[in-house]
Amino acid sequence: xxxxxxxxxxxxxxxxxxxxxxxxxxxxxxxxxxxxxxxxxxxxxxxxxxxxxxxxxxxxxxxxxxxxxxxxxxxxxxxxxxxxxxxxxxxxxxxxxxxxxxxxxxxxxxxxxxxxxxxxxxxxxxxxxxxxxxxxxxxxxxxxxxxxxxxxxxxxxxxxxxxxxxxxxxxxxxxxxxxxxxxxxxxxxxxxxxxxxxxxxxxxxxxxxxxxxxxxxxxxxxxxxxxxxxxxxxxxxxxxxxxxxxxxxxxxxxxxxxxxxxxxxxxxxxxxxxxxxxxxxxxxxxxxxxxxxxxxxxxxxxx
Ligand code: CP
Ligand code: NVA
Numbered sequence: 001x002x003x004x005x006x007x008x009x010x011x012x013x014x015x016x017x018x019x020x021x022x023x024x025x026x027x028x029x030x031x032x033x034x035x036x037x038x039x040x041x042x043x044x045x046x047x048x049x050x051x052x053x054x055x056x057x058x059x060x061x062x063x064x065x066x067x068x069x070x071x072x073x074x075x076x077x078x079x080x081x082x083x084x085x086x087x088x089x090x091x092x093x094x095x096x097x098x099x100x101x102x103x104x105x106x107x108x109x110x111x112x113x114x115x116x117x118x119x120x121x122x123x124x125x126x127x128x129x130x131x132x133x134x135x136x137x138x139x140x141x142x143x144x145x146x147x148x149x150x151x152x153x154x155x156x157x158x159x160x161x162x163x164x165x166x167x168x169x170x171x172x173x174x175x176x177x178x179x180x181x182x183x184x185x186x187x188x189x190x191x192x193x194x195x196x197x198x199x200x201x202x203x204x205x206x207x208x209x210x211x212x213x214x215x216x217x218x219x220x221x222x223x224x225x226x227x228x229x230x231x232x233x234x235x236x237x238x239x240x241x242x243x244x245x246x247x248x249x250x251x252x253x254x255x256x257x258x259x260x261x262x263x264x265x266x267x268x269x270x271x272x273x274x275x276x277x278x279x280x281x282x283x284x285x286x287x288x289x290x291x292x293x294x295x296x297x298x299x300x301x302x303x
Contacts, residue, residue, distance in 0.1 A: 001300045005115040005122045007108075009132045009169040016297070017139070017173055023293035023302070024140050024286065031066065031289070038068025039301040045100040047073045048090070048114070049125065050081060051224045053104055055260060056125045056133065059287035060102050067292060072098070091117035100295060106225055121298040123291075128162055128225065129189070134259045135166040136290035139174070141283040142215055145255055149176050155213035155250065156180045157206050158240045158267050159233075160188030163219045163259050168192055171199040181209035183236050206240050213250040217257045218242045218267045234266060243269045247277060255279050 005011060012020070030036055045064050047057060057073065064071040076082060081090055087110050094101055095118040103111050103122060108129035115122040124132055142149050154171065156164050160182045168188060171178035172195065180188060180202045187193075187202055203209055210216055221237040222230040247254060256268075256278040264270040273280060296302050 003119070003121065004298050005118075006132060006294060006298060007111055007115055007122065007124045008130055009135055009166055009173060011132075012173070014173050014175075017136075020136060020293045020297055021140050021143060021290070023296065024136065024290040025144065027292050028286070028289040036066050039296060040064060040067035040069030040099075040299070043069040043099040043299065043301075044097070045069060045071050045102060045295070046094050046098045047071060047102045047104075047125070048079065048081070048094070049074065049104040050076050050106065050110075051104050051126065052076070053125070055284050055287050056102075056104060059291055060125070063288050063292040063295065066288075067295070069099075087113040088117040090114070091122075092119075095119040100299065123294065123298070126162060128223070130165045130169070131162045131259065132166050132169070133287065133291055133294070134163055135170050136294060137283055137286035138167070138217070138257055138259070139170060140286045140290050141257065141279055142255065144282070144286075145279060146214065146253075149174055151176060152214045153177045153179060153212060153251075154215045154217065155210045156182075156217050157209060157242055157246065158182065158218045158237060159186050159221055159223070160202075161186075161219060161223050163217075164188050165192055167217065168196045168200050172196040175199065177201065179203065179209035179211075179213060181206040181240060183240070186236070206242075206246055207249050210246050210249045213254055215255045215257055216242060216247060216250050219259055220261065220263055221267050237267065241267060241269065242272050244271055244275075247272055257283055260284055 061071045091114045101122045102125045104125035108127040178200045221233045258280045
């Protein structure tokens with residue numbers, strides 16, 4: 001396999017995406033049975049993070065360690081990027097020494113620049129535009145709980161943000177319906193919506209979106225970098241809070257998902273996120289398994 005990057009779910013075919021999820025489920029079972037293989041022995045992955053993280057950093061570092069590899073972490077203030085060194089030069093340097101780059105940044109163009117100059121695979125650990133690693137875990141979680149996702153109805157409630165964009169890609173690739181309810185001014189990216197129109201329906205009515213949905217998903221109303229808009233956003237998004245009334249409108253067995261970090265009482269009530277329909281912690285755990293499967297795929301070290 002030639003050099004492959006993972007900047008978007010669109011970098012995988014439907015069959016590759018399904019294969020990675022199947023392997024993630026298998027890796028989860030092998031970890032539980034203590035059968036992990038050192039397929040990354042001697043390999044080094046560099047994490048270049050220009051934004052904060054708990055799950056993404058920990059899941060990659062733990063996953064790399066479990067596969068016998070080594071992770072080097074560069075946080076927002078540590079590298080020369082924060083002092084103006086170009087992404088291109090950073091990519092050229094890192095990829096002469098390591099086997100894999102995982103980048104978290106703001107503008108999506110920065111990760112494209114990283115991939116364009118890197119000699120090793122680059123994985124998107126979140127940009128302002130999308131969060132494809134999150135979707136690997138979310139899809140794995142849905143499939144583990146409910147089986148095939150093709151043909152279902154999913155409902156995204158809240159901000160048309162990076163995680164929403166990756167759900168849109170997933171809906172198109174795996175052919176399920178995604179209803180998105182957002183205030184008018186926070187709708188998802190129009191060009192992406194145009195690509196996904198046969199699978200994505202956008203409304204400003206959260207009850208219309210949630211109706212009969214098999215999974216209801218939300219995210220923070222103020223993503224990283226939008227902290228100073230929080231109070232204004234809290235007002236606009238109030239009708240989009242996921243509470244028990246909204247969950248009752250969904251399918252009676254609907255799952256609740258959230259990428260975390262969550263803000264109880266804002267985008268979701270404690271009753272829902274801590275209630276029986278919520279799968280947010282298995283979802284967070286699946287970041288570990290899904291990304292191990294992704295790294296094995298990109299490094300072409302499948303056994
Ligand atoms: N869901 C997610 O990516 O969490 P972190 O920001 O903690 O990495
Ligand atoms: N939309 C959120 C996701 C965090 C994992 C953000 O970008 O901050």
